Amino acid sequence: MTEPMIQVEGLRKSFGKRAAVDGVSFGVPAGSVMGLLGPNGAGKTTVINCLTTLLRPDAGRVSVAGFDVERDPAGVRASIALTGQFAAVDQLLTGRQNLVLFGRLLRMSRRAAGERATELLARFDLAESGDRGVREYSGGMRRRLDLAAALMVPRPVLVLDEPTTGLDPRSRHAMWRVVRELRSAGTTVLLTTQYLEEADRLADGIVVVARGKVIATGTPEELKGKVGVSVCEVRIDDERARRDALVVLLDRWPDVTEGDGSIVVPGGDARTLAEIVRRLTEAGVETDNVAIRRPSLDDAFFALTGHGALGHHDGSPAASNGRAGAGAGR
Amino acid sequence: MSGAAGFAPAVAVAEGGPVNLVRQSALLAGRNLRVSLGAAAVAGMVITPLLFFFGFLAVFRQMFAAHGIDFAQYLPPAIVVMWVTFTAISAAVLFARDRRTGMLARLRSMPVNSGAVVAGRLASDGVRGLISICAVIAAAHVTGFRFATGVAGAAAFVLLALTVLLVLSVGTGAAGLASTEPEAVGATLHMPAMPLLMLSTAFAPVGGFPSWLRPVVEYSPVSAVVDALRAVAEGTDLAPLGRAAAWLLVLLVVFSRAATRAYRRAT
Numbered sequence: 001m002t003e004p005m006i007q008v009e010g011l012r013k014s015f016g017k018r019a020a021v022d023g024v025s026f027g028v029p030a031g032s033v034m035g036l037l038g039p040n041g042a043g044k045t046t047v048i049n050c051l052t053t054l055l056r057p058d059a060g061r062v063s064v065a066g067f068d069v070e071r072d073p074a075g076v077r078a079s080i081a082l083t084g085q086f087a088a089v090d091q092l093l094t095g096r097q098n099l100v101l102f103g104r105l106l107r108m109s110r111r112a113a114g115e116r117a118t119e120l121l122a123r124f125d126l127a128e129s130g131d132r133g134v135r136e137y138s139g140g141m142r143r144r145l146d147l148a149a150a151l152m153v154p155r156p157v158l159v160l161d162e163p164t165t166g167l168d169p170r171s172r173h174a175m176w177r178v179v180r181e182l183r184s185a186g187t188t189v190l191l192t193t194q195y196l197e198e199a200d201r202l203a204d205g206i207v208v209v210a211r212g213k214v215i216a217t218g219t220p221e222e223l224k225g226k227v228g229v230s231v232c233e234v235r236i237d238d239e240r241a242r243r244d245a246l247v248v249l250l251d252r253w254p255d256v257t258e259g260d261g262s263i264v265v266p267g268g269d270a271r272t273l274a275e276i277v278r279r280l281t282e283a284g285v286e287t288d289n290v291a292i293r294r295p296s297l298d299d300a301f302f303a304l305t306g307h308g309a310l311g312h313h314d315g316s317p318a319a320s321n322g323r324a325g326a327g328a329g330r
Numbered sequence: 331m332s333g334a335a336g337f338a339p340a341v342a343v344a345e346g347g348p349v350n351l352v353r354q355s356a357l358l359a360g361r362n363l364r365v366s367l368g369a370a371a372v373a374g375m376v377i378t379p380l381l382f383f384f385g386f387l388a389v390f391r392q393m394f395a396a397h398g399i400d401f402a403q404y405l406p407p408a409i410v411v412m413w414v415t416f417t418a419i420s421a422a423v424l425f426a427r428d429r430r431t432g433m434l435a436r437l438r439s440m441p442v443n444s445g446a447v448v449a450g451r452l453a454s455d456g457v458r459g460l461i462s463i464c465a466v467i468a469a470a471h472v473t474g475f476r477f478a479t480g481v482a483g484a485a486a487f488v489l490l491a492l493t494v495l496l497v498l499s500v501g502t503g504a505a506g507l508a509s510t511e512p513e514a515v516g517a518t519l520h521m522p523a524m525p526l527l528m529l530s531t532a533f534a535p536v537g538g539f540p541s542w543l544r545p546v547v548e549y550s551p552v553s554a555v556v557d558a559l560r561a562v563a564e565g566t567d568l569a570p571l572g573r574a575a576a577w578l579l580v581l582l583v584v585f586s587r588a589a590t591r592a593y594r595r596a597t
């Protein structure tokens with residue numbers, strides 16, 4: 001086995017007294033897609049910034065493509081392509097001018113940069129808007145241009161910070177397709193996301209971080225396995241009724257978790273299902289649907305981070321939960 | 331292992347080096363100019379300083395004449411220094427904007443020579459400044475401003491004004507790189523700029539100030555620079571040039587340190 005393409009060991013970074021990244025370690029094998037998953041403020045972007053030489057780590061070792069970020073940052077920069085969390089393209093230039101600028105900064109000739117720009121604009125569905133100013137672009141178009149800019153010159157490592165946040169389903173699928181294509185061409189991809197479905201679909205491996213620490217690592221299957229082979233899901237749209245049901249079920253199964261309009265009971269077999277129905281009927285709680293299903297990454301995520309872990313961090317449980325839940329796209 | 335087959339080679343790439351620096355600076359300067367040389371922007375670069383020039387001239391010409399000073403000859407260096415200061419402040423705003431939009435982070439994550447980002451900014455500021463300086467000189471010429479030393483004097487004048495602009499831009503650039511609030515950094519820099527310009531020999535000779543203010547005016551770096559520009563235009567006593575050069579050198583050293591630091595930290 002060769003050394004991992006990205007190696008992070010004991011990475012620490014604080015802002016003032018506050019540790020944004022508190023001892024994170026993981027490796028990304030060459031040619032694979034790694035998903036860095038975590039709620040708001042978990043430290044994902046800070047990890048990415050250390051990895052792309054934008055921030056200097058306080059402690060730990062980070063290497064990319066064999067280059068150490070501290071000893072050989074130029075080597076790292078020459079090996080990576082980055083699209084940050086917010087689309088970093090020039091608003092006052094056209095889409096094409098942006099791509100050509102970045103290509104030429106990477107030592108392409110004017111002609112080669114122009115040809116590559118045309119190719120990428122077409123690939124990202126921007127052919128018609130290529131000669132319009134970026135300030136006229138929609139958020140999704142800007143995001144796609146941002147990724148295109150990162151791909152002007154193929155690099156062995158692609159780093160994407162929340163690449164599909166704010167994209168409509170069509171653009172999101174297009175983005176996933178591009179990531180898969182790049183992976184099959186041998187690119188190593190590290191992407192952060194809050195969308196569990198996205199990590200599930202794209203990633204070969206997942207690192208879950210919360211509050212600057214890694215709380216779980218594994219393949220999507222392994223993470224899902226942590227909540228059991230299957231689960232029982234009780235859908236109750238009415239919030240009051242759901243609270244009542246939660247009380248009843250917690251009494252019997254202390255590890256149930258509350259998801260988005262539903263309650264998930266680990267261990268999905270017919271007996272559990274029957275018992276759930278019996279208990280809820282006895283308590284007089286109306287349910288919309290009770291079913292056995294395979295656990296989703298959402299379930300794993302809630303189970304791993306705990307009920308409130310998503311929200312407590314930035315004090316807006318509704319917003320965070322809503323975002324993570326919406327990402328599942330069920 | 332480093333670099334997989336089919337990808338651009340990832341062997342220790344020298345992003346430093348003069349060739350890269352020049353090429354990338356030129357590309358970034360081109361980008362900056364493309365962004366800031368729209369018709370409206372150029373009009374602002376030419377018209378606004380001229381408005382200041384003709385405004386001051388109309389109001390104060392008679393008064394200065396009463397004291398035996400030809401204001402048409404006295405004023406242009408002051409307008410040039412004022413405008414050069416404002417141009418430098420706009421460099422801070424543009425840097426802060428690049429930082430805020432993430433453009434700067436992208437450049438810093440690419441194998442782009444670190445000097446090129448700053449040099450590209452300076453070069454484009456220089457071009458913008460040059461346009462304004464020439465406009466002021468041309469307008470001043472119409473009203474009777476003359477270089478006693480002819481073309482050589484004019485060239486030296488422009489060169490000195492550009493040097494002032496670039497030195498200031500390194501300092502304002504540092505402020506811009508340290509900020510993510512374009513509007514705030516602009517407003518903050520404008521605050522000390524006005525009193526510094528007023529408490530100098532830019533708009534009135536030392537003798538025009540109350541005696542307790544005179545030391546401030548005499549030792550002001552703005553006075554040093556304005557006096558030097560006047561000396562170059564008159565071509566008589568070149569002593570002020572030394573004082574200006576000393577100031578510019580000190581400022582350049584301080585500002586470059588600040589700018590290097592700010593660039594490294596700008597995520």
Ligand SMILES: Nc1ncnc2c1ncn2[C@@H]1O[C@H](COP(=O)(O)OP(=O)(O)OP(=O)(O)O)[C@@H](O)[C@H]1O
Pocket residue numbers: 015019020038039040041042043044045046047085194
């Ligand atoms: N430049 C900074 N100065 C101070 N604190 C910072 C800075 N950058 C990040 N932080 C803090 O570090 C923590 C981790 O932030 P980070 O941006 O890495 O999280 P994230 O996982 O990317 O979150 P999100 O999903 O919201 O993008 C947060 O508490 C944040 O407030």
Ligand SMILES: [Mg+2]
Pocket residue numbers: 044045046085161
């Ligand atoms: Mg982030």
